[in-house]
Amino acid sequence: MRLINRHPARTTALFLGLLPFVLIVLLYGTASQERLANNPNDKLLPGLEQMTSAVNRMAFQEDRRSGEYLMWQDTTASLQRLGIGVGVAASLALVVGLLNGILPVVRAGMAPLVSALSMIPPLAILPILFIVFGLGELSKVMLIVIGTAPIMMRDVAQRVRELPQEQLIKIQTLGANSWQVVTRMALPQVLPRLIDAVRLSLGPAWLFLIAAEAIASEQGLGYRIFLVRRYLAMDVIIPYVLWITLLAIVIDQLLRLANRRLFPWYNAGGH
C-alpha cells in the first residue's frame, strides 16, 4: 500500500502526536541533569526544581520592591495590549474588508493602499511609533494594529469576493439595497471567516507585542523575559515562554469554540 494511503489508528495517532513532546522533555531533562551534576549553580539548563521555585517567586509571592505578583501583573498587562490591539485590528479589518469586497468604487480607491500597507515590515516603523505615540501603551497597541490589520483587511475582502456571484444577484432580486446586501448577506457570512483570520493573526500579534515590550516597557511578559536575560535567568525565561505558549493555545481554542457555537452553519460545511 502506498504511504499516502496509510492512515494511523486513533491510539497510534495519539501516541505519534505525544511522542515528540515526550522526547523533547526527556532530552532536556537528561542534558539539564548532566550539567547540574557538573555544576549545581549552572544557569543555562535549569532543572524542574529551579523552575518551580522561580515560578513560585514570580507568581505566588509579592515582589519585595513593588508589592505586586509580577507574573500576573505581566500577564494582565500583555493580554490587555494584545486584546486591544487585535480587537481594533479586527474591527478595522471587518469594516475596510467588507467595503473593499463589496463596493467596486471603494475597492478601486482602497485596495492598492491596503496592499501596499500590508507590505511594510511593521517592526521597521516601530521607531516611528515610539516617536509619534510615545513610549506608553498606545505605541505598543498601534504596532499590533499596524502589523495585523492590513493582512486581515485583505483576507476579509477576499472572503467577501469569494461569496458566490449567484447570491449577490439573488439578494438583489429580493429587493435589497446596497446597505442590506452588506448587512444581511456579506457581514453575517464573513464574521466566522474573520474569526479564522484573527486566529491566524494571533501569531504575528504576539510577535509584535513582545518586540515592543522588549524595547520599551515597564511591565509585560516580553519585558520580563528581556529584563531577566541580563542575569541569564533561564529558570524564569523558560516558564514564561511555556506560559505564553499556553495562553496562545487557550486563546486560539476559545476562538475556535466560539466560531463553532456562534456559526453552526459555517463549520458543518455550509459555505
Add this chain to the structure above:
Amino acid sequence: MSFITVNKLWKEYGHTVVLENLNLTVEQGEFCTLVGASGCGKSTFLKMLLGQEQPTRGDLQLEGDTFPGEPDRNRGIVFQRYSVFPHLTVRQNVLMGLELEQKPFLGKLFGKARREALAKVDQMIEAVGLAHAANKWPHELSGGMQQRLAIAQSFIMRPRVLLLDEPFGALDPGIRRDMHQLILKLWRETGTTIFMVTHDLHEGFYLGTRLLVFDKVRNDPQQPEAFGATITYDLPIGQTDQQLYESIETSVSETARALSA
C-alpha cells in the same frame, strides 16, 4: 402593448457575436422554455432579462419601457446552484425578501410584523413541500430540496417575471419530474411570466406554453465567433410532433458539435 418586447436585439462581447437580430414578444403569464446548445446565448438572454447584462444594440422593453439596468424585486431568479443563503435556515431564507422590502435600514422584522410575515412564509414553505425542514440549514438539504427553497424564496416576492437558469440541471430524473409539477403548480396559481433555460430538449418540449430554440443559422467553421445565435423555432407547446422534435434535436446538436470543435 406586449408585456415583453425584444426588437432587433444584438449582444456582442468584443468581436464575438453571441446573439444576433433577436425579435420576440411575450405576453404576461406565458411560460417560455429556452433550449439550445451551450454557448448559444440562452443564459446571456436570461441575464439581459435580469438586468445583469445590457444589450449591445436593439431594444428590450418591459411594457414599453427599457428594462431596468440592474436586478430588482420584480424579476426573480433561480440558478442551478448557490441561490440560497447558507447562513440562514429555510424559514429565514424565505423570510429574507419580505424583511428587506419592509425594513430598508434594519433589514429585519420584529413582533407582530414578523409573525404576520412568518405566516406567509410558512404557507410558501408548505406549498413547496419543505414544511418538515423549516428550521434546517441549507447544507442539511438535498439538491432538490435546496432548489425548492430557492423557488419559494423567489415566489414569495410575487415577481412579475421569474427566470430559471437550468434550475433542475443537477437533479436526478425522478426529482426533476417532481420539480416540474411544483413549478407548473406555482405558475398556474400565481400567473407569473416564466423564462426557463434548459439543456434538456425533452423538458422544453412539454413544460410551459412556448418553446424558444436558440441556434446559429449561419456558421463559419474558420471563425465561429463571427455569427451569433438567434431564435430559430418559436413553438406553442402541446403540438408535440415527433418529426419536429427530431429535426430540432439534430440541428441543435450539430451546432453544439460545431461550437465545441
